Amino acid sequence: MKTLEHATRSRVRVVSGNEACAQAAVAAGCRFFGGYPITPSTEIAEHMARLLPPVGGKFIQMEDEMASLGAVLGASVTGVKAMTATSGPGFSLMQENIGYAAMAEIPCVIINVMRGGPSTGLPTKTSQADIMQSRWGSHGDYPVIALVPSNVYECFTLTIHAFNLSEKYRVPVIVLSDEIVGHAHENVVFPSPEEITIFNRIKPSVPPEEYVPYEDTPTGVPPMASFGDGYRYFITGLTHDEAGFPTSRPQQIDALLRRLKRKIDDNVSDIVCVEEFLLDDAEIVLVAFGSVARVAKAAVMRARSLGIRAGLLRLISLWPFPETQIRNLPNDLRAIIVPEMNFGQIVGEVSKHYRGKAGIFPHNRVDSELTTIEEILEQIEKAQSVTRPRSRPRSRASSPVRQSTAK
Amino acid sequence: MRAYAEIARHYLRTNRLPHVWCPGCGDGTVLGAFLRAVDELGLDKDKVAVVSGIGCSSRTPVYVDFNTLHTTHGRPLAFATGIKLARPELTVVTITGDGDCLAIGGNHFIHACRRNIDMTVIIYNNSIYGMTGGQHSPTTPEGAFAATIPYGTTEPPFDACKLAEAAGASFVARGTTYHTRELEKLFVAAIKKKGLSVVEVIQQCPTYYGRYNRMRSPVDMLNWQKENTITVTQAQKLDPEQSRGKIVRGILFERDAPELCENYRKLIERAQAKG
Amino acid sequence: MSTDREKTTIRAGNEAETAASAPPADGEGDKLSTPPEAEKAVPDPVEIFNSWCKGCGICVAFCPTKTLALSPATGKCIIVLAEACSKCGLCELRCPDFAITVILNGARPR
Numbered sequence: 001m002k003t004l005e006h007a008t009r010s011r012v013r014v015v016s017g018n019e020a021c022a023q024a025a026v027a028a029g030c031r032f033f034g035g036y037p038i039t040p041s042t043e044i045a046e047h048m049a050r051l052l053p054p055v056g057g058k059f060i061q062m063e064d065e066m067a068s069l070g071a072v073l074g075a076s077v078t079g080v081k082a083m084t085a086t087s088g089p090g091f092s093l094m095q096e097n098i099g100y101a102a103m104a105e106i107p108c109v110i111i112n113v114m115r116g117g118p119s120t121g122l123p124t125k126t127s128q129a130d131i132m133q134s135r136w137g138s139h140g141d142y143p144v145i146a147l148v149p150s151n152v153y154e155c156f157t158l159t160i161h162a163f164n165l166s167e168k169y170r171v172p173v174i175v176l177s178d179e180i181v182g183h184a185h186e187n188v189v190f191p192s193p194e195e196i197t198i199f200n201r202i203k204p205s206v207p208p209e210e211y212v213p214y215e216d217t218p219t220g221v222p223p224m225a226s227f228g229d230g231y232r233y234f235i236t237g238l239t240h241d242e243a244g245f246p247t248s249r250p251q252q253i254d255a256l257l258r259r260l261k262r263k264i265d266d267n268v269s270d271i272v273c274v275e276e277f278l279l280d281d282a283e284i285v286l287v288a289f290g291s292v293a294r295v296a297k298a299a300v301m302r303a304r305s306l307g308i309r310a311g312l313l314r315l316i317s318l319w320p321f322p323e324t325q326i327r328n329l330p331n332d333l334r335a336i337i338v339p340e341m342n343f344g345q346i347v348g349e350v351s352k353h354y355r356g357k358a359g360i361f362p363h364n365r366v367d368s369e370l371t372t373i374e375e376i377l378e379q380i381e382k383a384q385s386v387t388r389p390r391s392r393p394r395s396r397a398s399s400p401v402r403q404s405t406a407k
Numbered sequence: 408m409r410a411y412a413e414i415a416r417h418y419l420r421t422n423r424l425p426h427v428w429c430p431g432c433g434d435g436t437v438l439g440a441f442l443r444a445v446d447e448l449g450l451d452k453d454k455v456a457v458v459s460g461i462g463c464s465s466r467t468p469v470y471v472d473f474n475t476l477h478t479t480h481g482r483p484l485a486f487a488t489g490i491k492l493a494r495p496e497l498t499v500v501t502i503t504g505d506g507d508c509l510a511i512g513g514n515h516f517i518h519a520c521r522r523n524i525d526m527t528v529i530i531y532n533n534s535i536y537g538m539t540g541g542q543h544s545p546t547t548p549e550g551a552f553a554a555t556i557p558y559g560t561t562e563p564p565f566d567a568c569k570l571a572e573a574a575g576a577s578f579v580a581r582g583t584t585y586h587t588r589e590l591e592k593l594f595v596a597a598i599k600k601k602g603l604s605v606v607e608v609i610q611q612c613p614t615y616y617g618r619y620n621r622m623r624s625p626v627d628m629l630n631w632q633k634e635n636t637i638t639v640t641q642a643q644k645l646d647p648e649q650s651r652g653k654i655v656r657g658i659l660f661e662r663d664a665p666e667l668c669e670n671y672r673k674l675i676e677r678a679q680a681k682g
Numbered sequence: 683m684s685t686d687r688e689k690t691t692i693r694a695g696n697e698a699e700t701a702a703s704a705p706p707a708d709g710e711g712d713k714l715s716t717p718p719e720a721e722k723a724v725p726d727p728v729e730i731f732n733s734w735c736k737g738c739g740i741c742v743a744f745c746p747t748k749t750l751a752l753s754p755a756t757g758k759c760i761i762v763l764a765e766a767c768s769k770c771g772l773c774e775l776r777c778p779d780f781a782i783t784v785i786l787n788g789a790r791p792r
Binding site for chain 2: 733734736737738739740743744771774775776777778779780781782783784786
């Protein structure tokens, strides 16, 4: 992602996270939106309805969320970048077609502005409880990418990034916003078009008679022909051979499913994205994402001012999970704290991949209110009194660290 | 005399045949009529998109040499709407069944009709769920039997054509696999018509519907269609007593109405003019 | 709509009937289903694609001239009364499997 140091003052506006998502989609080349109103994502649809026609794009409010994603996928196979936006209940309805998009390898972006759940839950407040659903909400083994913005500006940059990843890997990409980030209004410096990197799907370079729609390639991603361009091929959600036709042969099924998995697994270093904040000398590491990550960052800074060596690993891509970054956390931390607004959906992944001796402490808030700095600080201070597993040489961090007194 | 099968074979992916459908199934007959209609209209293969859901009839796109999309159960009209709106120059035909379109896909059907988007929907109505082994569907007639109604029906069926008309379709027709040449003409008219066109085709499922309802041979079922359907003209001429219980076939309803892609094109012009 | 036309059935000679009802060679791809060795009084009026035919019997039932039958051996369509065929095309029109074609002007289609 290019930096915005050269952006002019006139492109600074105060916008909501939801509007930033919509502006980003259009900037990324999205020219089709199919959606259904649902709090707290509805503004995305409204902005798209307003922004698309002037650029020749198409907006349609479909009759439900299944149809919304269906229309998006239909548009995408004609070569048009397409997106939808929803929240929990709608996201649940979309799962079948998300699986279809993954199996048929149709690029699409789905924004899920998370809200209180389960079920109707609390439409106007936030949670972070759709994490596992964004990975495994559909049936079967399928690839998916999920990105999680934690501020309005990231709603913009990550939505563009979502389109790029979706086009590059021919996979559905989910942007896991939440009600706080979606409705927050912040200053955004909009980049000019030249400053934005756009990636478009690779189209076949061979004539139609030589085109193999689902062939394996060095990247695992087959070139994608658009309907109407002369390549008349077959797309299905059934297990299929390289020509795209249904198969029940074990060898072909194995090859297909493994290639779908490989598309993501082999490209993890390109896809995974985290932010490391004061991790170098940290003894207590917070692992957080989304709106809670902002609170965690503030808590880390507060802890540092109290002499506690805290740090934050902020997850920006959630799926594929940043395993390497977790494994790279030092073995001898005092503690790893995972604050989430759910009963613990990322903490299990952290535990799965962390090989060190530090205890992993979830901090869960499910009452619709945003986790506070004080709550996290309290966890950090508790962790500070934990004996470190073994001594290690002082790091070469610049600032001297004051030992806090044990409570 | 036209070589019917030859015309049809020009549009088939012949290396995928013989097709999966049962001996005597009406799916192949409908497909033949559809392909002959495409030929009659002189459509460019590259600009035809055939979309289907899930079911026996939804296997059709495998066999046809167009842009083909086999989607999720009940949802083909949503995908087709996306294709057509994104790329209006394509001729979009949705192939769906009585279960796919009128049960799980019912909502998408009525909204596609309401939007009056320029597409053709062909509902292959065999009054059964064939692919899954013969369960009843929203069009299974009263008094019939099926795998999930072993003791008989308790629900009446839909009239898909009345539904389409009420929901806003511009062209509604019904044909049968017995009346093959008529069917081809209905397809030509439906595809030509600007707006949402619906053609319901009454066709035979000898393997399940036939077996459950004592019509084991496809020939019996085709003859049943001949005996039990009448044209629009005949329906107008006959007494209510004579036409009771008969199914009317032909063009049942037609009107001219604003079409979605055209509306949206004008909307874009207005939005761009606003600056 | 069906166009059943009454046609005078030309009675075939016994020889031709016997030859036609002998078990046909079951072949792959495009093959005539009547044994090539038979002394044919009349050339085949239709071509049957054996590998696509599923023996549903629709063509047989709707042939107005009783030209076709289902082979007792294979269950698939065979020509039994070649000279009776009026080339009306109903078999080709009604076949759900694209498995039968009327041979026009003596030339084989495709």
